[in-house]
Amino acid sequence: MKDVMKNYKTYQAQNAVKAAQVTNHIKARKRAGVSHGRAKAEAYRIYKIKKSQRILENYFENFAW
Numbered sequence: 870m871k872d873v874m875k876n877y878k879t880y881q882a883q884n885a886v887k888a889a890q891v892t893n894h895i896k897a898r899k900r901a902g903v904s905h906g907r908a909k910a911e912a913y914r915i916y917k918i919k920k921s922q923r924i925l926e927n928y929f930e931n932f933a934w
Contacts, residue, residue: 891916 891912898908910928913921
């Protein structure tokens, strides 16, 4: 994935862009047949969201292999 983050001056603008990227990733993966939880965990890992480790751990703990 190409990182298209511009250098916005406020953290609100940076967070808005990152939130839009995460939302778009989740929507695209759900269209591809992936569950919401897995798509969210992927997006949080890709876009380096602060709580991603906990979400991924919770997901994989409850995942039935």
